[in-house]
Amino acid sequence: xxxxxxxxxxxxxxxxxxxxxxxxxxxxxxxxxxxxxxxxxxxxxxxxxxxxxxxxxxxxxxxxxxxxxxxxxxxxxxxxxxxxxxxxxxxxxxxxxxxxxxxxxxxxxxxxxxxxxxxxxxxxxxxxxxxxxxxxxxxxxxxxxxxxxxxxxxxxxxxxxxxxxxxxxxxxxxxxxxxxxxxxxxxxxxxxxxxxxxxxxxxxxxxxxxxxxxxxxxxxxxxxxxxxxxxxxxxxxxxxxxxxxxxxxxxxxxxxxxxxxxxxxxxxxxxxxxxxxxxxxxxxxxxxxxxxxxxxxxxxxxxxxxxxxxxxxxxxxxxxxxxxxxxxxxxxxxxxxxxxxxxxxxxxxxxxxxxxxxxxxxxxxxxxxxxxxxxxxxxxxxxxxxxxxxxxx
Amino acid sequence: xxxxxxxxxxxxxxxxxxxxxxxxxxxxxxxxxxxxxxxxxxxxxxxxxxxxxxxxxxxxxxxxxxxxxxxxxxxxxxxxxxxxxxxxxxxxxxxxxxxxxxxxxxxxxxxxxxxxxxxxxxxxxxxxxxxxxxxxxxxxxxxxxxxxxxxxxxxxxxxxxxxxxxxxxxxxxxxxxxxxxxxxxxxxxxxxxxxxxxxxxxxxxxxxxxxxxxxxxxxxxxxxxxxxxxxxxxxxxxxxxxxxxxxxxxxxxxxxxxxxxxxxxxxxxxxxxxxxxxxxxxxxxxxxxxxxxxxxxxxxxxxxxxxxxxxxxxxxxxxxxxxxxxxxxxxxxxxxxxxxxxxxxxxxxxxxxxxxxxxxxxxxxxxxxxxxxxxxxxxxxxxxxxxxxxxxx
Numbered sequence: 001x002x003x004x005x006x007x008x009x010x011x012x013x014x015x016x017x018x019x020x021x022x023x024x025x026x027x028x029x030x031x032x033x034x035x036x037x038x039x040x041x042x043x044x045x046x047x048x049x050x051x052x053x054x055x056x057x058x059x060x061x062x063x064x065x066x067x068x069x070x071x072x073x074x075x076x077x078x079x080x081x082x083x084x085x086x087x088x089x090x091x092x093x094x095x096x097x098x099x100x101x102x103x104x105x106x107x108x109x110x111x112x113x114x115x116x117x118x119x120x121x122x123x124x125x126x127x128x129x130x131x132x133x134x135x136x137x138x139x140x141x142x143x144x145x146x147x148x149x150x151x152x153x154x155x156x157x158x159x160x161x162x163x164x165x166x167x168x169x170x171x172x173x174x175x176x177x178x179x180x181x182x183x184x185x186x187x188x189x190x191x192x193x194x195x196x197x198x199x200x201x202x203x204x205x206x207x208x209x210x211x212x213x214x215x216x217x218x219x220x221x222x223x224x225x226x227x228x229x230x231x232x233x234x235x236x237x238x239x240x241x242x243x244x245x246x247x248x249x250x251x252x253x254x255x256x257x258x259x260x261x262x263x264x265x266x267x268x269x270x271x272x273x274x275x276x277x278x279x280x281x282x283x284x285x286x287x288x289x290x291x292x293x294x295x296x297x298x299x300x301x302x303x304x305x306x307x308x309x310x311x312x313x314x315x316x317x318x319x320x321x322x323x324x325x326x327x328x329x330x331x332x333x334x335x336x337x338x339x340x341x342x343x344x345x346x347x348x349x350x351x352x353x354x355x356x357x358x359x360x361x362x363x364x365x366x367x368x369x370x371x372x373x374x375x376x377x378x379x380x381x382x383x384x385x386x387x388x389x390x391x392x393x
Numbered sequence: 394x395x396x397x398x399x400x401x402x403x404x405x406x407x408x409x410x411x412x413x414x415x416x417x418x419x420x421x422x423x424x425x426x427x428x429x430x431x432x433x434x435x436x437x438x439x440x441x442x443x444x445x446x447x448x449x450x451x452x453x454x455x456x457x458x459x460x461x462x463x464x465x466x467x468x469x470x471x472x473x474x475x476x477x478x479x480x481x482x483x484x485x486x487x488x489x490x491x492x493x494x495x496x497x498x499x500x501x502x503x504x505x506x507x508x509x510x511x512x513x514x515x516x517x518x519x520x521x522x523x524x525x526x527x528x529x530x531x532x533x534x535x536x537x538x539x540x541x542x543x544x545x546x547x548x549x550x551x552x553x554x555x556x557x558x559x560x561x562x563x564x565x566x567x568x569x570x571x572x573x574x575x576x577x578x579x580x581x582x583x584x585x586x587x588x589x590x591x592x593x594x595x596x597x598x599x600x601x602x603x604x605x606x607x608x609x610x611x612x613x614x615x616x617x618x619x620x621x622x623x624x625x626x627x628x629x630x631x632x633x634x635x636x637x638x639x640x641x642x643x644x645x646x647x648x649x650x651x652x653x654x655x656x657x658x659x660x661x662x663x664x665x666x667x668x669x670x671x672x673x674x675x676x677x678x679x680x681x682x683x684x685x686x687x688x689x690x691x692x693x694x695x696x697x698x699x700x701x702x703x704x705x706x707x708x709x710x711x712x713x714x715x716x717x718x719x720x721x722x723x724x725x726x727x728x729x730x731x732x733x734x735x736x737x738x739x740x741x742x743x744x745x746x747x748x749x750x751x752x753x754x755x756x757x758x759x760x761x762x763x764x765x766x767x768x769x770x771x772x773x774x775x776x777x778x779x780x781x782x783x784x785x786x
Contacts, residue, residue, distance in 0.1 A: 003515040003560035003593075004652045008659045046462030053457040056674070060453060063637070064446040069439030070637040105498055105668070112667025113506070116533065120513075122396040136666045140509065167396035200396075237669075244456070244463040246672045259397045266401045273529045274505025275498070276630075280637045281449070282672060 007142045016132075016362045023347070024356055031354075037385045039312075039373045040356040042176065042331070044241040044305075048285075049297035052240065055288030059281035073277040076268060077103025077249070084287040085249050088295075094221045096251060100264065102271055103278050103286075106248040107206050107235035108133065113274065114202060114231065114250070115141050117266050118168060125166035127158050129177055129363035129370070131204070134170040143168075149366040156180045156324050156333065160193040169194065171220075172204040174211060177363045177372040178333040179309075179325015181216045187223055194229035198258060201230040206248075207329045209239040209302055216328050227253035231263070238330070240289035240298045247278060247286045305330045308375040308382040315386045319393035330375040333360075345371050353388040400535045409525075409755045416740070417749055424747075430778045432705075432766045433749040435569065435724070437634040437698075441678075442690035445633065448681030452674035466670040469661060470496025470642070477680040478642050481688075487614045489644060493657065495664055496671050496679075499641040500599045500628035501526065506667065507595060507624065507643070508534050510659050511561060518559035520551050522570055522756035522763070524597070527563040536561075542759040549573045549717050549726065553586040562587065564613075565597040567604060570756045570765040571726040572702075572718015574609045580616055587622035591651060594623040599641075602632040602695055604721045620646035624656070631723070633682035633691045640671060640679045698723045701768040701775040708779045712786035723768040726753075738764050746781040 020040070028036060048056075062068035082098035089096050104110040115137050124138040125146045138145050146166055150156035156178040171190060174181040182190070194201050201220065208218035220226045235248035256263045288294050306327075313326035316334060326332040336345035342359030349355045349371070358374070360367030377385070413433070421429060441449075455461035475491035482489050497503040508530050517531040518539045531538050539559055543549035549571040564583060567574040575583070587594050594613065601611035613619045628641035649656045681687050699720075706719035709727060719725040729738035735752030742748045742764070751767070753760030770778070 002512050002652060004654045004656075005510055005512050005659075006652075006654070008510070008662055009654060011662060041465070043464040045459065046456070046464060047459050048456045048462070050457075053453060056453045056456075057450070060446060060449045063439070063441045063449075064443075066438065066440050069441070071436040071439060071634075072434070072636045105671070108669040109667065117398055117401070119395050119398050133666050140663070140666065241464075243465045243669070244673045246669065259395060259399075261397045261399070261402060263397075266398075269401055269404060270533070273526050273533065274502065276501040276636070276639065278498070279639045279672065279675060281674070 005140070007140050011136060011139055020346075020358070020362070024350065027350055034354045036354050036356055037377065037381045037388070038356045039377050039382070039385055040358045042374050042376060043243050044238065044301075044376055045378060046241055046244075048241055048245070049289065049294060049301070051288045051291065051294040051297055052285050055284045056281060059284035063281065070280040073280055073283075075272045075275055075277045077101065077277065078280070078283050081283040081287045084290040088290045089219060089221070092218055092222065094219050096221070097254070100251055100253050102250045102252060102267060103283060104248045104250055105246045105278055106237060106242075107204060107233045109246075110233050110248065110250045111202070111204065112137055113270065114233070116270050116274075117263055122167040123165070125164070125169045126364070127169070127171055128365045129360060129367035130170065131172060131176055132362065132364060135364055147365045150178055150180070151366065152322070152335070157182055157186060159186060159189050164193065165197065167199055169199055169201045170204065171201055172206070174207040174216070174329030175325075176207065176329070177331055177358070177360070177367070179327070179329040179331040180333070181211060181213070181328040183215045184217055184223065187217055187220060191220065191223050191225045191229060195225050199229065200256070200258060200263070203230050203232045205232050205234040207238055208234065209298065210306065210330055211328045212306065213328055221251070221253075227255045229256070231256065236286055236289055240286075240294065241301060242286070242289070245282060245285060247282045304379065305375045308377060308379065311382050311386050312373055312375065312389075315389050316393065319390070321393055326375070332373040332375070334371050334373060336369050336371060341368055342371050349392070353385075353392050355385050355388060398533070400533050404529060404532055413739075413751070413755070417743065420743055427747045429747050429749055430770065430774045430781070431749045432770050432775070432778055433751045435767050435769060436636050437631065437694075437769055438771060439634050439637075441634055441638070442682065442687060442694070444681045444684065444687040444690055445678050448677045449674060452677035456674065463673040466673055466676075468665045468668055468670045470494065470670065471673070471676050474676040474680045477683040481683045482612060482614070485611055485615065487612050489614070490647070493644055493646050495643045495645060495660060496676060497641045497643055498639045498671055499630060499635075500597060500626045502639075503626050503641065503643045504595070504597065505530055506663070507626070509663050509667075510656055511593075515560040516558070518557070518562045519757070520562070520564055521758045522753060522760035523563065524565060524569050525755065525757060528757055540758045543571055543573070544759065545715070545728070550575055550579060552579060552582050557586065558590060560592055562592055562594050563597065564594055565599070567600040567609070567722030568718075568724075569600065569722070570724055570751070570753070570760070572720070572722040572724040573726070574604060574606070574721040576608045577610055577616065580610055580613060584613065584616050584618045584622060588618050592622065593649070593651060593656070596623050596625045598625050598627040600631055600722045601627065602691065603699065603723055605699065606721055609721050614644070614646075620648045622649070624649065629679055629682055632695075633679075633687065634694060635679070635682070638675060638678060640675045697772065698768045701770060701772065704775050704779050705766055705768065705782070708782050709786065712783070714786055719768065725766040725768070727764050727766060729762050729764060734761055735764050742785070746778075746785050748778050748781060
């Protein structure tokens with residue numbers, strides 16, 4: 001009789017970011033005079049918008065007085081924040097009922113918990129390279145994992161073939177780490193495939209606010225048929241700089257039924273059993289961030305990151321190098337020079353140009369031989385990195 | 394091939410609180426002139442202490458400036474808050490390493506996630522009546538559940554017999570809903586039993602700050618041997634009035650090893666995979682709440698609730714009625730008059746005294762025939778309830 005979930009023992013040790021951080025720290029220690037340009041992390045550089053700060057201050061004041069104090073909250077989220085999210089989708093002509101919106105502490109948390117709804121027998125398909133948690137949480141649940149690889153040939157936008165079979169599919173568009181994004185017809189192929197196979201798509205829309213091209217959907221629900229096959233996970237981390245705030249939401253449509261079970265009802269049951277909801281003050285901050293006034297400020301911040309994307313894209317394109325991303329997502333995905341691994345190229349960029357990138361190996365299968373550049377650096381660092389890359393490439 | 398976790402379909406519909414709330418709402422509608430005294434909910438009545446409010450304001454200001462902005466945070470919690478928790482335990486002579494402390498969004502969230510570490514084959518023992526999530530999350534994982542019942546005979550403090558066998562045991566002391574609390578020798582029996590059987594205790598310490606008696610441990614780690622058999626889940630909800638803030642912590646000792654697996658290492662892996670940590674501003678608020686200055690204010694608030702407990706206890710004792718609780722926990726647990734169910738007595742108290750309590754049926758096996766009274770009401774409501782109970786009992 002075993003009591004421990006032995007699947008945890010089969011996970012690779014989490015050495016990737018340890019190795020990355022240790023290497024960078026060692027280089028910095030040995031070369032304290034050389035300014036490092038950090039294009040590795042996918043974190044915003046802040047600060048929060050004034051609209052959000054004011055909402056936080058008001059909410060904190062409410063919590064300081066008995067008459068306006070909020071104790072326990074609805075587990076799936078407060079009506080005012082759900083309404084703000086519904087209105088945000090409404091602005092893109094996606095109609096959601098507020099009770100299809102579940103407030104979370106961020107996309108990572110819900111991606112970690114949504115697996116609860118499925119059996120260990122569910123066959124998982126991960127389009128890779130990918131955010132590592134898709135594979136790791138599936139492994140922790142003891143599920144069989146199929147990998148569908150992004151490649152230079154398919155432009156890092158893999159599509160389902162007729163012979164593809166799986167129960168759960170992780171899609172992330174706009175994509176981390178490759179910066180690619182499915183067009184409407186491409187994503188429709190996934191929706192049709194999922195409805196056909198009775199599969200469920202877990203659609204990670206964390207980077208939706210970066211979409212610039214009109215033919216790229218920001219929500220999977222922009223496509224006909226998506227409500228009968230897709231759960232959408234989103235976050236304010238990248239939309240409103242909430243990485244240190246922790247607030248997101250997941251949409252589970254009422255039409256989503258599998259094997260006679262309403263996944264919507266199951267998720268209500270899951271959330272009301274496993275959480276007591278998200279902090280009142282964070283939900284007030286979130287509603288402010290998604291308000292028309294808040295969105296004006298969010299877009300200004302996003303535009304700065306998009307401009308960084310253009311700066312880096314220009315330099316790489318001028319050097320005649322093929323790459324993906326930099327337009328609809330805050331990442332660029334760059335092949336390494338012939339025969340070099342992501343780690344080799346990472347090391348070369350660190351030593352020769354003092355630029356920190358992320359080796360593609362950190363994103364699972366299909367990542368080797370690539371590096372990811374982030375657009376979340378400051379304008380100054382990005383410009384300086386562009387100059388150094390011009391010399392190097 | 395099934396892809397859905399069918400165990401969710403076997404859960405009873407969540408009608409308990411719907412029925413309770415609907416009944417109270419209907420009564421209020423029919424009798425708008427009769428003031429209801431709400432001793433049903435286990436929620437604090439706030440507000441947050443001044444120390445916490447000031448820390449929140451400072452943290453919000455930090456998030457408003459690029460120089461002091463915090464983005465992504467360590468998944469298991471920030472060093473300053475872990476240090477505050479370790480110091481809080483240190484004040485009770487419990488020595489914890491900060492990296493044994495895992496910051497959470499509250500006890501409910503971690504109780505919902507800790508099951509990840511164990512296999513579906515783990516046999517779960519729940520001491521009941523209990524917080525319903527222990528049973529429900531175990532059912533969702535498809536685990537076999539054994540029930541060990543609190544009764545009038547064992548004073549609602551069930552202890553392990555020699556023949557008791559299980560892998561995982563949920564203990565809550567001080568207890569919700571019965572208000573009882575294990576003494577040191579009693580809890581030691583559980584610790585010794587668990588070490589003997591290689592079982593793991595999930596110790597819910599959410600009400601530790603209410604302990605008044607010197608022979609009642611506030612942490613299971615006050616007992617020798619606990620670090621090799623127990624995980625402690627705690628929260629600032631009741632300690633510092635954080636029910637609407639959502640902040641807690643879980644202790645997984647490094648010595649806790651089962652079947653060759655370090656549960657400590659497994660929990661690090663789980664948290665770093667399934668979450669991106671807890672909001673910076675909430676952790677600053679938590680550190681302020683656990684500071685010496687914050688604890689002075691927490692204790693004043695807790696003393697008010699404890700005084701409510703004394704008021705209610707006096708009335709019930711004077712009426713010659715047996716009950717548990719009201720001293721080391723903010724709940725009283727009262728048998729219904731002969732032959733009445735919890736629902737019957739709930740209805741009677743509502744109609745004859747306009748007092749809202751919680752029927753024991755909401756807390757699983759062993760709850761029928763009892764009601765729970767909460768000490769979280771205002772002083773005025775509690776005094777009025779005491780007067781009305783005097784007439785009724």
